[in-house]
Amino acid sequence: MSQNSLKKIFIAQLQQGQQVSDIFLLSRKTLAETKAGKPYLALALMDKTGEIEARLWDDAVRYDAEADVGDFVLVNATAKSYRDQLQLGVSSLQHVDDAQVQLEQFMPTSKRPLAEMEAELQAVIGSVQDAPLQQLLQAIFQGETLERFVRAPAAKKMHHAYIGGLLEHTLSIIGMAVKTAEHYPMIDGDMLVAGALLHDIAKISEFDFGSVPFDYTDQGRLVGHLVLGAEMVRRAAENIQGLDRDKVDRVTHLILSHHGQLEFGSPVLPMTPEAMLLHHLDDMDAKMNYMEQLCDKMEEPGWQWTAYQRPLERFLYLQGRGEEQNVPMAPQSGQSKQGAPRKYTRLSNGQAKQKQQSLF
Structure with missing residues (x-):
């Protein structure tokens, strides 16, 4: 496995203003529209430490076809605060093959052996x-x-x-x-x-x-x-x-x-x-x-x-x-x-x- 496929940061470690380029599991995805009629993606991304809301505002229709719920995605984003909750503002995402990830990094597991x-x-x-x-x-x-x-x-x-x-x-x-x-x-x-x-x-x-x-x-x-x-x-x-x-x-x-x-x-x-x-x-x-x-x-x-x-x-x-x-x-x-x-x-x-x- 390529070293580049390993996660470098987990959701629990994210801080406001942080630039993120890492792999997450796409746990929820909705193609929606703003009041002005512009399409955007409402996403939920997860790893073994938790789940975070994310939004992709530009070129949403193209990125909607890139991955489905349950897929792994390479995300480029910025961590932002929205209504006192941390959220990722996504600029791009790319499908990642299952074979290129370590499942235990995305599967939450009990603290007890x-x-x-x-x-x-x-x-x-x-x-x-x-x-x-x-x-x-x-x-x-x-x-x-x-x-x-x-x-x-x-x-x-x-x-x-x-x-x-x-x-x-x-x-x-x-x-x-x-x-x-x-x-x-x-x-x-x-x-x-x-x-x-x-x-x-x-x-x-x-x-x-x-x-x-x-x-x-x-x-x-x-x-x-x-x-x-x-x-x-x-x-x-x-x-x-x-x-x-x-x-x-x-x-x-x-x-x-x-x-x-x-x-x-x-x-x-x-x-x-x-x-x-x-x-x-x-x-x-x-x-x-x-x-x-x-x-x-x-x-x-x-x-x-x-x-x-x-x-x-x-x-x-x-x-x-x-x-x-x-x-x-x-x-x-x-x-x-x-x-x-x-x-x-x-x-x-x-x-x-x-x-x-x-x-x-």
Whole structure:
């Protein structure tokens, strides 16, 4: 690969007034017109550090034919501030062949190593004391399903929308689920952990994440990951001896109800203690990750207001990291200071047999 094909600057490093000549992924493109009837291109460009709006004002029709959404483009532009947001004013763009780029420079990826998280996943499955439930989990998390689960994003855009995001999100929920099961003796800890592991399993089919930008598959749009996940569990359960129908129904209920409200896509409301907890843990982790991503994008350190966040329907007051983003951060949830996976206790019938040993 030519050294000229390697990215020299990433979106997170751009500063106002900076001249840019570099490769980006074209994630959105619209040929529009000004009020005077002059055509222009409204673009969104991305790399592994984020996405930025861009505009090309001159010769827009010609450049519109140069590349499609999902293509890599060599862009000549100037970074400008528009309504307090950094934007690229593009003077030209040129299609770049996929073979000339390193995909990992454009594919957002979890900060946690995928192999480390996969090892933690196996430890979680091994911690389940209910033998039929553990066999169900082992039957599902293997082969191609496991490979895709380790790499899948948890969402298209809002939270954990990067390679490994689904596994990171799942492990984060499990970390909270284990502690919550210790706090409330009525909780069936094995059932809650199983639900946490399986609640988003079908996102491996809902999303196409073989290239960026991530998008929904036809099956994902037509059926959705809640129904697809329930189907996966029921198929796998047919071959597990000793796994009674009631337990399969309770696991399936966790998957189908975890969005919490009918208007949010759940065909049923949470109706067991484990389902109620899973919904709130899932919602909490998604929102915390969303806010963490916003903190990472803030250019200045210190407490400050964000722009209006439509997904949360509010302004947020967050602490920007600014230059501190380059300072080594504390280990991620579930990661020991030595990089070892979290140790999980075995929970059965809602009783913690011993306290969880977490190494942060």
